[in-house]
Amino acid sequence: MSLRLTDITLTYPDGDGRLTALDRVTLDVPRGTVTAVIGPSGSGKSSLLAVAATLITPDSGTVTVDGADTTGMSRGDLAGLRRHRIGVVFQQPNLLPALTAAEQLQVMAHIDGRRPRAARGRALDLLGAVGMADRADRRPHQLSGGQRQRVNIARALMNDPGVLLVDEPTSALDHERGAAVIGLITRLTRERGTATVLVTHDHAHLAVADRVTEVHDGRLTPPAPAG
Numbered sequence: 001m002s003l004r005l006t007d008i009t010l011t012y013p014d015g016d017g018r019l020t021a022l023d024r025v026t027l028d029v030p031r032g033t034v035t036a037v038i039g040p041s042g043s044g045k046s047s048l049l050a051v052a053a054t055l056i057t058p059d060s061g062t063v064t065v066d067g068a069d070t071t072g073m074s075r076g077d078l079a080g081l082r083r084h085r086i087g088v089v090f091q092q093p094n095l096l097p098a099l100t101a102a103e104q105l106q107v108m109a110h111i112d113g114r115r116p117r118a119a120r121g122r123a124l125d126l127l128g129a130v131g132m133a134d135r136a137d138r139r140p141h142q143l144s145g146g147q148r149q150r151v152n153i154a155r156a157l158m159n160d161p162g163v164l165l166v167d168e169p170t171s172a173l174d175h176e177r178g179a180a181v182i183g184l185i186t187r188l189t190r191e192r193g194t195a196t197v198l199v200t201h202d203h204a205h206l207a208v209a210d211r212v213t214e215v216h217d218g219r220l221t222p223p224a225p226a227g
């Protein structure tokens, strides 16, 4: 198992009390598979991803990434874990306007202290994998929305993470481009063996997932095979 959430409860301050955003959630995501997470607005999907990304510490329960139990890890260790083992793709690509597509990826390796020449090679390989080899030297304003999201996905894979967390990646795309991005995420999951969690509101995407689980009021239904 590359990602395991066990008995996670997360609450937020809410007036005088607490709001329970995740209620004893357990989820195992094996390597090389996509688990789609659906659920109404406010049900807890983003909270689930934030806990899985170790960006929020739950009130109770454990998050295990690539076999490493994150409970009690220092902030520095968690930051290192996120850099090396977790790739995150948010709704909006959030690319840096001044950098080319290849440089968006190289920055990740630079932060990690890797050699620039090797980083350039890996960035070009990944841009090839997402069908962007011929646009490696374009800046974000010279790319379409779908192309920006491809760069975003390639960037999330730059440090070869074992876990890929994807939050509504197609919300800014039309149906066709959205389907292409979902197909890309599925293919990369298989090829690279990531444990992928895909939050989506689009039921058309569920057919490509290995398993589908639904969140309601912070509770998860047991994952079931898609289709």
Ligand SMILES: Nc1ncnc2c1ncn2[C@@H]1O[C@H](COP(=O)(O)OP(=O)(O)OP(=O)(O)O)[C@@H](O)[C@H]1O
Binding pocket: 012, 013, 019, 020, 021, 039, 040, 041, 042, 043, 044, 045, 046, 047, 048
């Ligand atoms: N920082 C916060 N402080 C207080 N309450 C929060 C905070 N973040 C989220 N919530 C609440 O927790 C619940 C779950 O929110 P979350 O963002 O995880 O839902 P979601 O399923 O991702 O929603 P959407 O589909 O609208 O993005 C909601 O009731 C929300 O209002």
